[in-house]
Amino acid sequence: MTYQAPIDDIVFALETVAGLKEMGSSELYPGLDPETVVAVIREAGKFSAEVLAPLNAIGDRVGSNLVDGKVTTPPGFSDAYHAFVDGGWSTLPCSETYGGQGLPEIAATPVGEIWNASNVSFGLCPLLTQGAIHAIEAGGSDVLKAKYLPKMVAGEWTGTMNLTEPHAGSDLGPLATRAVPQGDGTYRITGTKIFITWGEHEMAKNIIHLVLARLPDAPAGTRGISLFLVPKFLVDDDGSLGARNDVICAGIEHKLGIMASPTCVMKFGENGGAVGYLVGEENRGLATMFVMMNAARLGVGAQGVGVAESATQHAVAYAKERRQGRSFEANGAAGMSPIIEHPDVRRMLLTMKALTMAARMICYATARELDIAHRAADEKERNDARNRAALLTPLAKAFSTDIANEVASLGVQVHGGMGFVEETGAAQYLRDARILPIYEGTNGIQAIDLVTRKLTLDGGRPVTSFLSELGAIIADARAAHRNEFGHMSDRLTEALTALQSATLWMAQTLPGNPEKALASATPYLRLMSLTAGGSYLAKGALAQEGGSPYVAIARFFAENLLTETRSLAEAVQHGADSVLVDAHGAVFA
Numbered sequence: 001m002t003y004q005a006p007i008d009d010i011v012f013a014l015e016t017v018a019g020l021k022e023m024g025s026s027e028l029y030p031g032l033d034p035e036t037v038v039a040v041i042r043e044a045g046k047f048s049a050e051v052l053a054p055l056n057a058i059g060d061r062v063g064s065n066l067v068d069g070k071v072t073t074p075p076g077f078s079d080a081y082h083a084f085v086d087g088g089w090s091t092l093p094c095s096e097t098y099g100g101q102g103l104p105e106i107a108a109t110p111v112g113e114i115w116n117a118s119n120v121s122f123g124l125c126p127l128l129t130q131g132a133i134h135a136i137e138a139g140g141s142d143v144l145k146a147k148y149l150p151k152m153v154a155g156e157w158t159g160t161m162n163l164t165e166p167h168a169g170s171d172l173g174p175l176a177t178r179a180v181p182q183g184d185g186t187y188r189i190t191g192t193k194i195f196i197t198w199g200e201h202e203m204a205k206n207i208i209h210l211v212l213a214r215l216p217d218a219p220a221g222t223r224g225i226s227l228f229l230v231p232k233f234l235v236d237d238d239g240s241l242g243a244r245n246d247v248i249c250a251g252i253e254h255k256l257g258i259m260a261s262p263t264c265v266m267k268f269g270e271n272g273g274a275v276g277y278l279v280g281e282e283n284r285g286l287a288t289m290f291v292m293m294n295a296a297r298l299g300v301g302a303q304g305v306g307v308a309e310s311a312t313q314h315a316v317a318y319a320k321e322r323r324q325g326r327s328f329e330a331n332g333a334a335g336m337s338p339i340i341e342h343p344d345v346r347r348m349l350l351t352m353k354a355l356t357m358a359a360r361m362i363c364y365a366t367a368r369e370l371d372i373a374h375r376a377a378d379e380k381e382r383n384d385a386r387n388r389a390a391l392l393t394p395l396a397k398a399f400s401t402d403i404a405n406e407v408a409s410l411g412v413q414v415h416g417g418m419g420f421v422e423e424t425g426a427a428q429y430l431r432d433a434r435i436l437p438i439y440e441g442t443n444g445i446q447a448i449d450l451v452t453r454k455l456t457l458d459g460g461r462p463v464t465s466f467l468s469e470l471g472a473i474i475a476d477a478r479a480a481h482r483n484e485f486g487h488m489s490d491r492l493t494e495a496l497t498a499l500q501s502a503t504l505w506m507a508q509t510l511p512g513n514p515e516k517a518l519a520s521a522t523p524y525l526r527l528m529s530l531t532a533g534g535s536y537l538a539k540g541a542l543a544q545e546g547g548s549p550y551v552a553i554a555r556f557f558a559e560n561l562l563t564e565t566r567s568l569a570e571a572v573q574h575g576a577d578s579v580l581v582d583a584h585g586a587v588f589a
Contacts, residue, residue: 003053003118003310005045009357010110011038012550016540017365018106028375029104037107040092044111047087048118051080056119059260060428064201066252071200071262077122081155081203090126090155094133098149104375105367109302113360117306120432121260125158125198127299131292132159132210139227139280139288147235148208157206161292162193162230162266170445172212172222172286177268179213179228179276188273189213189230192250192265195439199264200232200249206241207232210292211268211276212285219283227285228276230268246274257431293440297397298370300440301363304400307436308356311404311411311429315352318415318424319345339414347560348414352407354557357550358533359400365536366392387462392532394450398443399529401436408433447521450528451506452514463503470496470535477538484546485538488558492538495531495562498569502527505573519576527568534562 014020014037024033055076062074084090093108094100116123133152136144151157168174177191189211193199200207209230218224234242251265268274280288319340327341339345369392372385408430412419419426437443455463474496478489502524510517534557541554582588 002049003056003313004049005041005114005117006309006313007038007042007045009309009360010041010113012540013357013360013364014106014110016543017361017536018368020106023106027377028371032104037103040103040107041110041114044089044114047084047089048114051083052115052122053118055080055122055260057425057428059119059121060257060432061259063259064252064262066200066249066262069248071202071249071252071264073201073203073262074260077260078203080122081125084126085155090129091153093130094153095137095149098133098145098153100153104371105298106364106371109298109363109367112299113302113306113309113363115306116303117310119260120303120307121258123303123306124258124261125201125203126155127296127303128161128197129155129157129159131161131296131299132208134295135210135227135288135292136208136229136279138291140229141277144229144277144279147239148229148231151206151239152208156204157208157231158198158201158204159208160196160199160210161289161296162196162199162209162211163289164195165192166194170442172225175212175214175225177211177213179215179226180273181215185277187213187228187276187278188269189228189247189276190269190273192267194265195253196264196266197261197439199262199266201262205233206235209247209266210279210289212289213276215282222286224283225285226282227279227288229279230274230276234275246271256434257428258435294393296440297393297446298363298366300436301359301366301396301400304397304402304404304433304436305356305360305363307404307429307433308352308359308400308407311408311426311433312349312352312356314426314429315411315414316340316349318418318426319349322415345414348410350553350556351561352410354537354553354561355403355407355533357553358530358537358557359396359403361536361540362392362529362532363396363400365532366396384462384465387457388466390457391450391454391462391466394446394454394525395529395532397440398437398446398525399533401433402443402526404433404436405430443525444522447525448518450525451510451517451521455503455506456510460507466532467496467500467503470499470531473535473539473542476542480542482546484551484555485541486555486559488538488541488555491558491562492531492534495527495534495565498565499527499531502569502572509576515580516576519579520572523568523571523575527565527572530562530565530568534558 020034023029059074064071064073091100092103096102179187179189181187211228211230212225214224234245236242247268249264250267253263320338322339323336324339327337329341369385369389373382373389376382412426412430415424415426418424474492537554537557541551544550
């Protein structure tokens with residue numbers, strides 16, 4: 001079974017939380033209409049099904065390999081990348097100034113989901129390149145932009161992000177890579193970076209590395225980090241490629257998943273120093289790099305949705321074909337029943353479908369806010385949207401990638417013993433999904449960011465406004481008095497009440513006891529995500545007829561998954577002390 005883009009589900013989510021139907025009359029998207037966006041999504045789905053999805057299992061089996069200093073990708077990947085570039089897909093979300101199509105986030109995010117659903121190893125390459133483009137746009141000089149961005153937007157050159165070092169992971173304070181100014185506007189970069197996604201490959205003519213490093217007189221800690229552009233091949237003034245820069249791939253990590261994506265150990269300056277160019281201000285590199293990281297966090301959330309979608313499709317197809325036992329629906333018919341007729345299998349499949357759709361809606365809602373923040377004419381509207389996007393981004397990244405693991409694991413369970421056998425393909429989704437909660441800021445860091453920075457934005461007004469919006473959706477669901485909603489309104493009300501109580505606790509606890517607040521940050525993020533996802537599903541259900549599958553999904557989510565919110569609120573408000581009571585004592589002796 002090969003992946004097929006869930007066009008109806010994507011369009012439903014866009015209409016529910018991203019205002020797709022109103023696009024043609026919106027001042028945000030001049031010249032762009034819903035039909036165009038849907039046409040782009042359909043074509044992306046076709047490309048993924050025909051070109052990328054068939055390479056997913058091949059890439060997993062063969063992987064990328066380093067031989068004599070050169071990385072080769074699995075069979076078919078290079079041809080697929082060239083077809084991707086020739087189709088103009090690399091230009092989709094990029095600025096028209098540098099040859100991009102300038103499509104908004106509400107178009108780019110679903111397309112990114114589709115790339116990663118069909119082949120997450122492949123999808124990482126354009127994701128990182130787009131992030132590098134954003135960072136250079138934000139901090140690069142006019143000379144750097146003119147020299148590098150057109151080729152990167154066109155897909156002729158790809159980009160990377162180089163943060164992590166062997167001794168410095170999420171905490172970049174001890175970062176040791178050095179950058180020495182040469183007096184001619186260039187710097188010599190020396191150091192080692194690890195976990196560099198698509199750090200070396202043969203698919204593009206040049207690779208543009210964005211590298212965090214320290215100047216000789218830089219302050220200690222994160223305040224002394226600068227950002228540099230370091231190309232694999234130096235670029236002459238006329239745009240042609242020159243000599244090979246002093247940067248090499250010294251190894252490829254042996255990983256649990258995403259085998260086709262070369263995760264590289266990169267060494268800079270083994271023979272005198274790699275030539276680099278400052279991006280942004282000296283000692284302000286993290287601020288510029290975070291432009292790239294924040295964009296990537298929504299992209300990684302879309303990755304989570306994509307992997308969850310593929311795992312769900314795979315499990316549903318298997319459950320329809322696999323026959324075992326006799327279901328109650330068989331009514332005495334001879335032979336075994338398809339396992340999809342068994343209630344517990346249906347429960348698992350519904351859980352997979354509902355979690356995937358809820359995460360998709362959170363990601364698309366975040367994309368919508370980013371569009372408003374960048375495109376609205378009114379300054380207050382832009383600022384409010386910027387704050388809402390900031391609030392939602394930790395949810396989009398963490399919840400979507402957490403549920404990718406849950407959904408992929410359920411997919412293995414649906415397959416039974418065959419799920420544990422690589423030939424069925426179910427295990428690959430679980431292995432590929434496991435990295436997603438780790439990179440681009442672990443999900444624990446996302447929870448810390450939510451609690452310490454996003455809840456306190458603008459005096460707490462963004463979170464208050466968000467909770468009010470969810471409350472309005474729940475009130476509409478209750479006022480509808482629809483029998484097919486079951487107990488959905490009651491469960492949504494309980495979830496919102498739990499979230500409001502936990503949010504008040506956070507506001508009261510964080511100023512005086514931040515460690516206690518951080519001990520509850522992860523369950524708090526889960527609580528907010530479930531409440532938001534359930535509310536968005538209910539909003540979509542309100543616009544559907546009684547027999548719609550989206551009504552059934554919304555009801556299932558509310559009655560089976562939202563019940564977790566009460567226990568999460570208890571854990572937030574009463575569980576922190578037990579986390580902290582014996583941090584260095586007998587438990588870990």
